[in-house]
Amino acid sequence: MSLYQLQKVLFEMNRDKRVQARFRDDRAALLAEYDLTVEEAGALERADIGLLYVLGVNGQILMHFAAFNGIAWFDYLDMMRQGIVDHGPVRAGVYAMVGGGASFTEEEKHR
């Protein structure tokens, strides 16, 4: 149930500029309104893409949150890979990593 709450914060933030403003201005107060574990709240506070990914946040929700935080595309991919290194495999959901951390684009390899 907690992953549901974690994703709900991001769902509401991704589509509502007022929630985005609250996240920028007083994220602790915003996050207190949701039933989050300490680990989940910390991941959100730090915009920790790697940990959020490992916790099971749907990639479509996480991708938008990364863009909101100004994270460039290849950096976003790297952060998820590093999350796996730091915290282990994705714990829930259907967005698990299956490629062993490899890059699938020449553009990323050449950057």
Next chain:
Amino acid sequence: MSLVYAGVLSHAPGMTGRADMVENTGVRDALYAHLDLQRREIEASGAEALIVVAAEHFANFFMNNMPAFCMGMADSYTGPIEDPAWLKIDPVTVPGSADLSGRLIREVQQTVDVAYAEEWRFDHGISVPLHFLTPRYDMPVVPVNINCQGPPLAPLHRAWAFGEALRRACDAVPEKLALVGTGGISHWPATPDSGKINEAWDRQFLDRLMRQDKAALLAYTDEDTYRDGGQGGFEIRTYLAAAAAAGGAGELQFYTAELPIFAVGCTVARFAIA
């Protein structure tokens, strides 16, 4: 009057947002040329409105109240919700028709329990197709969503039945209508595997789709699709609905797995209306 055009196309955010990162620019431009051809075919069909059967990504619907099928019923829609600098599509108001939507929905409801929405904010799942197909945003749109994100997902045979219901609804109104299904085939979007594409699986699926091989198309299980086509493969539901709505054989106009920076095999196809 009836359905006058039916087709499918891909919708990945990279198709606009990462266009300037592409190394294989010749293939990218060929994709864009075929999308422009699809635009011209829709315009030449005389369509007065465009139905977009999409697979949105949590712009409107969440697991607190997730409809299997939903249709927009408003005179206008807004979007995209994404950062314009990231998606490289500016926010815009897109015309709709609450009246037309309402008539279509009532007919669809004869056989499918479709939800409706009087407000709808587009994400890349609809905004990218419109960017290419109605770049002046001068054609009324009827947004349609099939839940392809939050399992449990509607069975494939229900997506097919939904497409058939859309066709009956199109044929029951006087307007000329175009319909496109937009989704990916195999892809692992928004994961570290972004760019992974199972081209053989894609081509087998497209062959079955173009031949209207209903039995083979409905035989995919979500477990098989997840293994072979990734979580993005769940979006085949939009292609099935478009095929069911069209009824006729398809023509694959473009497919490439050579643009993995777009995180999907890129497809453009049309169906005969039968």
